[in-house]
Amino acid sequence: VWGWGWKPQAASVAPRTCLHARFSQEALDLGGASGRGGFSASCLEPLTCILQGPASNGAACWRQGRWRWGEKPGNLAGIRHIILVLSGKGGVGKSTISTELALALRHAGKKVGILDVDLCGPSIPRMFGAQGRAVHQCDRGWAPVFLDREQSISLMSVGFLLEKPDEAVVWRGPKKNALIKQFVSDVAWGELDYLVVDTPPGTSDEHMAAIEALRAYQPLGALVVTTPQAVSVGDVRRELTFCRKTGLR
Amino acid sequence: PGNLAGIRHIILVLSGKGGVGKSTISTELALALRHAGKKVGILDVDLCGPSIPRMFGAQGRAVHQCDRGWAPVFLDREQSISLMSVGFLLEKPDEAVVWRGPKKNALIKQFVSDVAWGELDYLVVDTPPGTSDEHMAAIEALRAYQPLGALVVTTPQAVSVGDVRRELTFCRKTGLRVMGVVENMSGFTCPHCTECTSVFSRGGGEELARLAGVPFLGSVPLDPELMRSLEEGHDFIREFPGSPTFTALTSIARKILDATPACLP
Numbered sequence: 001v002w003g004w005g006w007k008p009q010a011a012s013v014a015p016r017t018c019l020h021a022r023f024s025q026e027a028l029d030l031g032g033a034s035g036r037g038g039f040s041a042s043c044l045e046p047l048t049c050i051l052q053g054p055a056s057n058g059a060a061c062w063r064q065g066r067w068r069w070g071e072k073p074g075n076l077a078g079i080r081h082i083i084l085v086l087s088g089k090g091g092v093g094k095s096t097i098s099t100e101l102a103l104a105l106r107h108a109g110k111k112v113g114i115l116d117v118d119l120c121g122p123s124i125p126r127m128f129g130a131q132g133r134a135v136h137q138c139d140r141g142w143a144p145v146f147l148d149r150e151q152s153i154s155l156m157s158v159g160f161l162l163e164k165p166d167e168a169v170v171w172r173g174p175k176k177n178a179l180i181k182q183f184v185s186d187v188a189w190g191e192l193d194y195l196v197v198d199t200p201p202g203t204s205d206e207h208m209a210a211i212e213a214l215r216a217y218q219p220l221g222a223l224v225v226t227t228p229q230a231v232s233v234g235d236v237r238r239e240l241t242f243c244r245k246t247g248l249r
Numbered sequence: 250p251g252n253l254a255g256i257r258h259i260i261l262v263l264s265g266k267g268g269v270g271k272s273t274i275s276t277e278l279a280l281a282l283r284h285a286g287k288k289v290g291i292l293d294v295d296l297c298g299p300s301i302p303r304m305f306g307a308q309g310r311a312v313h314q315c316d317r318g319w320a321p322v323f324l325d326r327e328q329s330i331s332l333m334s335v336g337f338l339l340e341k342p343d344e345a346v347v348w349r350g351p352k353k354n355a356l357i358k359q360f361v362s363d364v365a366w367g368e369l370d371y372l373v374v375d376t377p378p379g380t381s382d383e384h385m386a387a388i389e390a391l392r393a394y395q396p397l398g399a400l401v402v403t404t405p406q407a408v409s410v411g412d413v414r415r416e417l418t419f420c421r422k423t424g425l426r427v428m429g430v431v432e433n434m435s436g437f438t439c440p441h442c443t444e445c446t447s448v449f450s451r452g453g454g455e456e457l458a459r460l461a462g463v464p465f466l467g468s469v470p471l472d473p474e475l476m477r478s479l480e481e482g483h484d485f486i487r488e489f490p491g492s493p494t495f496t497a498l499t500s501i502a503r504k505i506l507d508a509t510p511a512c513l514p
Contacts, residue, residue, distance in 0.1 A: 168419040173382060202298055205349055
């Protein structure tokens with residue numbers, strides 16, 4: 001029996017579940033101070049639920065529920081440094097530079113993750129030849145897509161969650177914000193030296209959501225990409241103002 | 250009778266991908282349509298990266314109020330091209346527009362309803378990349394005026410085509426007719442030896458048009474003269490009538506003119 005405001009111990013938090021979920025009582029671990037205290041839930045309305053992973057892996061609804069039991073040591077706790085790749089202008093090569101930077105860091109012996117928060121134009125899967133790969137659930141949340149057995153590069157992008165290559169993400173701000181928050185908090189990155197965050201062009205909801213969600217983890221800073229022409233520089237100046245306003249180095 | 254009542258045809262220029270040349274194509278299409286004797290307006294709804302003022306050399310121009318609302322920025326005395334962009338409303342070139350969806354929607358609605366365009370043959374709407382609040386707001390606001398359709402711009406590479414396919418789905422979902430696909434940055438012709446190199450791969454635009462069942466309107470090559478005209482705000486159509494790029498751009502404009510239904514007087 002749950003009363004409003006009753007909370008189990010902070011450490012025992014299971015993957016988030018959606019508002020449609022119903023919990024199975026027997027799976028609840030009420031006294032779990034040390035254990036994972038998992039509770040299992042399934043989405044009763046997968047067809048209308050806003051976010052759903054690929055059907056092939058039997059995924060349930062991913063949407064963040066309203067039961068925040070208290071902050072567990074986040075999935076980003078094992079990440080040493082976070083770098084955002086930004087540009088005010090589109091098409092200057094943010095995804096290209098993110099990809100090549102990650103590959104170069106791996107070449108230098110580092111473990112790297114790439115988080116692609118461009119929800120409308122997710123380019124990262126294609127750049128690694130990983131289109132069609134599926135995202136699976138693990139006990140700590142979503143498992144990123146690993147490129148190789150050594151798990152030296154891991155990826156997360158909305159591209160992996162869309163079923164067809166023609167499928168368009170036509171969402172307004174709040175829904176985008178929710179998915180980006182989930183990308184930040186619910187992906188089990190594990191231990192990484194660097195997390196490179198590839199962003200869409202502009203200074204929009206996605207950027208604000210990503211920066212807010214990552215703020216607690218003190219990103220190393222932002223890499224700003226431009227092309228030589230004045231029209232790009234004109235837009236990227238605004239991006240630098242945005243970085244200053246949001247306190248991003 | 251709204252401020253858009255005097256506009257005969259509205260064309261949206263879209264692309265799922267950034268940096269493919271939406272603003273470039275919007276600008277050159279407007280100049281080519283003017284060259285064909287039409288009165289054209291450009292509405293720039295890219296609030297984060299307003300490129301249109303620079304491409305016409307109109308940065309720093311101010312937007313004035315008139316009795317019917319905001320007066321667009323006119324390029325010349327004949328008022329053959331008029332512009333509206335958030336770039337004219339920002340005071341400093343460094344100023345960033347860091348707004349969430351609702352505020353952007355409100356400004357775009359104002360751009361549509363409160364700008365006194367007057368009589369225009371074409372209104373070209375330049376959009377930001379993606380399928381975001383700006384696009385939805387613009388389409389909702391313009392729906393009542395029955396836009397002629399959307400021009401979708403891509404570059405030849407697969408990564409662009411991959412994103413632009415999603416944009417075509419967006420057009421289908423919102424009921425916006427796609428007038429055709431334009432492939433930009435199609436190839437670079439060396440000015441010294443005239444050999445054409447496919448810097449950004451090739452064939453993507455035509456394949457996309459074929460997959461989506463929409464007309465392929467043409468390919469625009471990568472042209473340093475075009476780039477320089479846009480940097481400096483000059484009229485490429487007037488200054489380089491002999492170049493292959495001019496031929497490509499005017500051919501696209503001609504197809505748009507041909508696809509435009511004749512209006513009742």
